[in-house]
Amino acid sequence: MTKRPHELNDPVEENRALQETESRIAIAGHPLHAMLVAFPIALTLSVLGADLFYWWTGDPFWPRVAGWAAFGAFLMGVVAGVTGTAELLIVPGIRNRSASWTHFILAVMLLSVMGANWAIRIGAPEAAVLPLGLMLSVLAAGLTVVTGWHGGKLVFDYQIGTRR
């Protein structure tokens, strides 16, 4: 039995959704994730800065700064991660590109290091800095650079999050 035209499979039509990469978690087309990631990036680098200042000066002011910055970095990292994950799961063209999942894996590793870097400081911010706190801060800063660079690659190289 022959198929009628409307019963034919059209691969172009079927895969049209894969071309759709426009951000949906956005305000007037501007992705929330891109707005939010500035906070964990800046706060993670601030934790490293505060740890280095404490190592250099021994002033107990810096571990308290580092503790609060580590809390903010983790909290805002999770908030940014939630918007990114929603985007990843909802938009077919983002979900279907392997680069998006690479960014997700990098980000989840980063968020776990950020969480640990905050948790070890609770109640004993000064004792936590040397050496473990500083080591976690260096690791978090390195992962932030890689994850942030890779996020930019998603947008500027693969047009993920943009309107085609």
Ligand code: HEM
């Ligand atoms: C936890 C899961 C995460 C997922 C699933 C995710 C997903 C995404 C997606 C889909 C984009 C493309 C733009 C868009 O659609 O909004 C993006 C961009 C980006 N992401 Fe993430 N992300 C996550 C966490 C993070 C974290 C923690 C950082 C912080 C280092 C980060 C840094 C970036 C940057 C810098 C961009 C480029 C923004 C731009 O220039 O427009 N992401 N991410």
